[in-house]
Amino acid sequence: MTGPDPDPDPHVTDASVAATDPFAPSTSAVRVFAALGLLLLVVAYGAFFIIVMNQAYSGDGASGPLVGLGQGAMGLSAVVGLLALALPGDGMSYAARRGAVWLQYALAFAGPVLAAVDFA
Numbered sequence: 001m002t003g004p005d006p007d008p009d010p011h012v013t014d015a016s017v018a019a020t021d022p023f024a025p026s027t028s029a030v031r032v033f034a035a036l037g038l039l040l041l042v043v044a045y046g047a048f049f050i051i052v053m054n055q056a057y058s059g060d061g062a063s064g065p066l067v068g069l070g071q072g073a074m075g076l077s078a079v080v081g082l083l084a085l086a087l088p089g090d091g092m093s094y095a096a097r098r099g100a101v102w103l104q105y106a107l108a109f110a111g112p113v114l115a116a117v118d119f120a
Helices: 015-020 027-059 063-087 095-118
Strands: none
Touching: 015 063, 027 095, 063 095
């Protein structure tokens, strides 16, 4: 039988997402991913620090312009992750929360990458 799921996930607040994507994680699972993203951000800051210190000691001692952008991206990642984690279900739609977690991870990875390609 290939009909719609009669018992959608009760944790998914957006009924249209639950109806169109049977593999959509629940809202609480998306919040867990946001919390894991904050832990990943600690690792990203460590990698960022190691990359910047390595470039400072091996180069001329001055950072390029991308280091500031990388640090700003990681700071914005923390803000987006906290919003995705802490806002109540009525304050943010399911799709916006899921997109915010994707953005959080992308910004967390962008920080060390921008620092690594900064050769000024």
